[in-house]
Amino acid sequence: MLTRDLVSSIVLMVVAAATLWQGSSLPVGSLSSPNTGFLPVILGGLLLVLGFILFIKSLPGGKKEALPPWTGPGGWKVLLLTGASLFVVAIVFEIIGYVASIFFLMLFLLRAIGRRRWPAVVVISAASAFGFYLVFGYLLNIPLPPGIWMR
Amino acid sequence: MGLEILDKVFYGFSVSLTPINLMFCFLGVLAGTLVGVLPGLGPIAAISLLLPITFKMSPVSAVILLAGIFYGSMYGGSTTSILVNIPGESASIVTCLDGYQMARKGRAGIALGISAFSSFVAGTLSIVGLVILAPTLGRAALSIGPPEYFALAFLGLTLVTSLSRGSTLKALIMVVLGLLVGSIGGDPVSGTQRFTFGSITLLDGVGIVPVAMGMFGIGEILENVASGIGTKDIYQEKIEGLLPKWLDWKESIWPMIRGTVLGFFIGILPGPSVTISTFVSYATEKKLSRTPEKFGTGVIQGVAGPEAANNAATSGAFIPLVSLGIPANIMMALFMGALMIHGIQPGPLFITQHPDIFWGFIGSMYIGNVLLLLLNLPLIGIWVKILKIPYDILFPFIFLFCLVGVYTLNNNVVEILIMLLFGVFGYVNRKLGFEGAPFILAMVLGPIMEKCLRQSLVISHGRPEIFYSRPLPAILIGIGIVVLIYSVLSAGLKTRLKEGE
Numbered sequence: 347m348l349t350r351d352l353v354s355s356i357v358l359m360v361v362a363a364a365t366l367w368q369g370s371s372l373p374v375g376s377l378s379s380p381n382t383g384f385l386p387v388i389l390g391g392l393l394l395v396l397g398f399i400l401f402i403k404s405l406p407g408g409k410k411e412a413l414p415p416w417t418g419p420g421g422w423k424v425l426l427l428t429g430a431s432l433f434v435v436a437i438v439f440e441i442i443g444y445v446a447s448i449f450f451l452m453l454f455l456l457r458a459i460g461r462r463r464w465p466a467v468v469v470i471s472a473a474s475a476f477g478f479y480l481v482f483g484y485l486l487n488i489p490l491p492p493g494i495w496m497r
Numbered sequence: 498m499g500l501e502i503l504d505k506v507f508y509g510f511s512v513s514l515t516p517i518n519l520m521f522c523f524l525g526v527l528a529g530t531l532v533g534v535l536p537g538l539g540p541i542a543a544i545s546l547l548l549p550i551t552f553k554m555s556p557v558s559a560v561i562l563l564a565g566i567f568y569g570s571m572y573g574g575s576t577t578s579i580l581v582n583i584p585g586e587s588a589s590i591v592t593c594l595d596g597y598q599m600a601r602k603g604r605a606g607i608a609l610g611i612s613a614f615s616s617f618v619a620g621t622l623s624i625v626g627l628v629i630l631a632p633t634l635g636r637a638a639l640s641i642g643p644p645e646y647f648a649l650a651f652l653g654l655t656l657v658t659s660l661s662r663g664s665t666l667k668a669l670i671m672v673v674l675g676l677l678v679g680s681i682g683g684d685p686v687s688g689t690q691r692f693t694f695g696s697i698t699l700l701d702g703v704g705i706v707p708v709a710m711g712m713f714g715i716g717e718i719l720e721n722v723a724s725g726i727g728t729k730d731i732y733q734e735k736i737e738g739l740l741p742k743w744l745d746w747k748e749s750i751w752p753m754i755r756g757t758v759l760g761f762f763i764g765i766l767p768g769p770s771v772t773i774s775t776f777v778s779y780a781t782e783k784k785l786s787r788t789p790e791k792f793g794t795g796v797i798q799g800v801a802g803p804e805a806a807n808n809a810a811t812s813g814a815f816i817p818l819v820s821l822g823i824p825a826n827i828m829m830a831l832f833m834g835a836l837m838i839h840g841i842q843p844g845p846l847f848i849t850q851h852p853d854i855f856w857g858f859i860g861s862m863y864i865g866n867v868l869l870l871l872l873n874l875p876l877i878g879i880w881v882k883i884l885k886i887p888y889d890i891l892f893p894f895i896f897l898f899c900l901v902g903v904y905t906l907n908n909n910v911v912e913i914l915i916m917l918l919f920g921v922f923g924y925v926n927r928k929l930g931f932e933g934a935p936f937i938l939a940m941v942l943g944p945i946m947e948k949c950l951r952q953s954l955v956i957s958h959g960r961p962e963i964f965y966s967r968p969l970p971a972i973l974i975g976i977g978i979v980v981l982i983y984s985v986l987s988a989g990l991k992t993r994l995k996e997g998e
Contacts, residue, residue, distance in 0.1 A: 382691055383691070385951075420723040421723070
């Protein structure tokens with residue numbers, strides 16, 4: 347059976363192997379004059395050993411530790427929607443500017459995730475976009491991306 | 498000598514009590530408490546957000562404001578740890594262990610009270626230490642070499658591993674992964690690039706701010722959203738009895754004093770020493786306790802010690818900067834940046850050349866600590882109200898602060914993406930039983946450790962004796978190894994006992 351620990355251990359061993367491979371392509375040096383690849387090679391080796399111990403422990407018959415469920419009552423849909431909206435904002439942040447980004451993100455999160463009513467959603471979103479503009483853009487004069495329409 | 502110092506302290510008060518500096522001191526501690534209370538928005542983000550506005554102030558005011566944020570966040574950070582089991586910043590992680598348990602037992606008021614008093618006692622006592630030691634410690638600290646620094650970092654990592662709640666093996670894996678991520682970018686000795694994969698952002702390494710905000714801020718948001726909005730367990734009862742009783746004082750006065758001394762001296766050391774000091778203080782109190790098994794169930798010593806330690810450590814952390822010109826942590830690096838914008842170079846001559854800044858800042862720390870006690874005890878209700886904002890309204894704001902905070906660091910969208918990726922990483926790790934704290938600590942300590950390890954090996958021509966032939970590294974590494982073996986063995990013992998039952 348594919349337990350979570352078993353999968354983690356395999357991923358870790360793959361990362362360890364990649365580190366060893368990449369690290370050894372750098373100048374490693376010697377014990378008396380360690381170079382750039384010295385630490386990565388040590389870490390790759392350590393990770394391989396630790397990953398292997400986890401692998402052995404996760405085999406049937408090994409000692410198991412109880413792990414939490416993947417999601418709670420909120421469920422996958424809410425989790426993925428929230429995560430995706432954050433990534434979308436990061437991508438459009440410099441293009442549409444921070445004021446519009448903040449407005450649309452708030453609109454989405456408050457309505458789709460928070461399930462607040464539309465009037466409240468619009469008021470809070472507009473207020474926060476304006477608030478961020480006032481504090482960061484106007485009062486503190488912190489350079490944030492204005493977006494294509496404010497250039 | 499004594500009178501001379503007193504004279505200078507009074508001079509400091511005369512600088513810090515001018516209306517403008519008093520105002521910046523108040524704004525600093527207020528902002529510090531606020532960011533400390535808000536999870537996902539820490540002092541590093543707050544200082545980096547406010548750094549641009551300090552350019553227009555006088556250097557004294559700038560230092561007073563930024564320092565206020567730094568030590569103010571130590572007060573505020575404990576509030577969320579105690580009430581919602583979310584550390585406001587990394588130096589309050591340990592406070593969750595017993596502070597939250599105290600709140601669940603109906604002792605939230607006492608926990609908040611003792612944490613504010615511990616912070617106050619440690620804050621004011623450690624300033625005395627700073628005043629006495631800062632001018633003289635420079636010479637002594639100069640004799641600490643690479644093996645000593647390496648040993649200290651090693652001890653810090655073994656301590657964080659042994660303190661993790663889950664399996665020691667997984668904590669060790671997180672340490673190695675953290676060191677690995679910390680090694681991305683320029684090699685700290687030669688500057689040669691590694692693991693950058695052609696990315697310009699990665700040339701300077703992966704920033705600690707995006708990673709910490711991702712793993713603790715975004716990871717937390719995802720976790721809370723997935724576990725169902727509205728079901729978030731925020732402390733609902735009325736908070737009463739903030740003034741600790743005689744018995745509470747009796748139980749916590751020694752942890753407070755030990756925490757102050759430990760915190761102050763650990764704070765002087767480079768690295769995330771403020772956070773380490775809380776772990777060391779907690780471990781010390783647990784070891785000294787006659788009932789160590791009760792730690793984690795809501796004992797007052799587990800709050801008093803670490804809360805004193807993190808405040809004392811913030812004072813200690815200033816010492817290397819003002820006496821040697823070496824920033825001990827990210828906050829101090831930001832501080833140094835603020836001073837250098839004004840053309841002031843921190844270093845051995847700093848105190849004599851800029852007495853107004855140094856002594857004004859010392860005076861402001863006393864005033865700030867009094868303000869913080871007033872802000873955090875009578876006004877605790879306001880901070881709790883901020884915590885009671887419904888989570889579905891609060892979490893978008895936490896995200897916005899993370900977003901704006903990370904972006905303003907370097908005006909780089911890639912860092913926002915790094916933050917989000919580490920948010921996902923943090924979420925997945927929680928579900929796989931891996932903890933974030935060892936990872937972050939290893940990541941920050943990584944470059945220092947590597948540099949010191951390599952320098953030590955060069956000094957000793959590749960012979961490892963350098964780490965056990967000198968007394969200080971031998972003792973520190975020895976303690977580290979014992980701690981590690983102990984935590985591996987005790988974990989094995991625990992599972993065997995469980996099976997026996």
